Amino acid sequence: MTAVHLGVDVGGTASRWVACDDSGAVLARGKTSGATGHLFNPAEKERLRVALSAIAADLKAQGFAVKSATTGLTGFGAVVAGLMREQLVEFFGVAAESCITVDDMTLAYASIFKPGEGHLISAGTGSIGLHIGVGDAYVRVGGRGILIDDAGSGSWIALKALDTLFRRLDHDGSFDGVAVLAEEIAARLGSVEWHVVREFVYGGDRGRIGTLSVAVGAAAERGDLTAREILASAGRELALMGSALTGRVGSRPIGFVGGVLALPGIRQAIVEALAGHEVVFPEADAALAAARMQTSASTEWRAALAGNTGLA
Secondary structure (H helix, E strand, O other): OEEEEEEEEEOOOEEEEEEEOOOOOEEEEEEEEOOOOOOOOHHHHHHHHHHHHHHHHHHHHOOEEEEEEEEEEOOOOHHHHHHHHHHHHHHHOOOHHHEEEEEHHHHHHHHHOOOOOOEEEEEOOOEEEEEEOOOOOEEEEEOOOOOOOOOOOHHHHHHHHHHHHHHHHHHHOOOOOOHHHHHHHHHHHOOOOHHHHHHHHHOOOHHHHHHHHHHHHHHHHOOOHHHHHHHHHHHHHHHHHHHHHHHHHOOOOEEEEOHHHHOOOHHHHHHHHOOOOOEEOOOOOHHHHHHHOOOOOOOHHHHHHHOOHHHO
């Protein structure tokens, strides 16, 4: 059996893993089902076990034995850190002291920047900004959920669009003037009748609200000025998180990642709002960053994580 360092990026819909040798060279990659860090929920704990079991079987079939495991999970917190280590020990036979578990945003940062090197803003269903330095130099902005903020995120965009539609209806008695936006939302919900929208927003998983952001993007591509302004506002909101991190930590390159960046006009709005700052739109490989975190070729992140109390 070949000893490997394992990195796993556990997302809500998929888990991606990388196995590498001690020099950081990639030996294998894979993808399996998703989970979250909400291990206090029996259903989520079982989802994680299914994902880890599949990874363990794949590694064994390829002749790999895990000597260190680094994982990042969406929704992870200190309250479940012990439970997560127990799962890694069980499925991979790795020593507990050779396990590192952080949240998915920390892994994304590590895949793009060295400790203290930059600021990272992630915009998907929600939005959050992060700076991770050495020791206690940890600053987080945003990421408080759609009921409080998550400005610039897919959920924020969707709710702004719905608010705009119904304000127009309240004042004019119709969707005239925002007809294209209404059409695109109706195409995904089946209707923009209030009972349909109410059921979608209040009757299920909050995470699905963000899926309506693609309707706003489609309306913008059709020339809808209201949709374009909503997306531009989203870009400006995301830029504000970069400004907040710059104000608190100092000037650094500001990286933006996440699915929202694919919507029209958002990248341009970010760049315009942050004129004079170095803005980058990198591709994150969180699973690879995790796998390399405990190799002899990389010591900087182990040092940063060891001294940072804000990462749990």
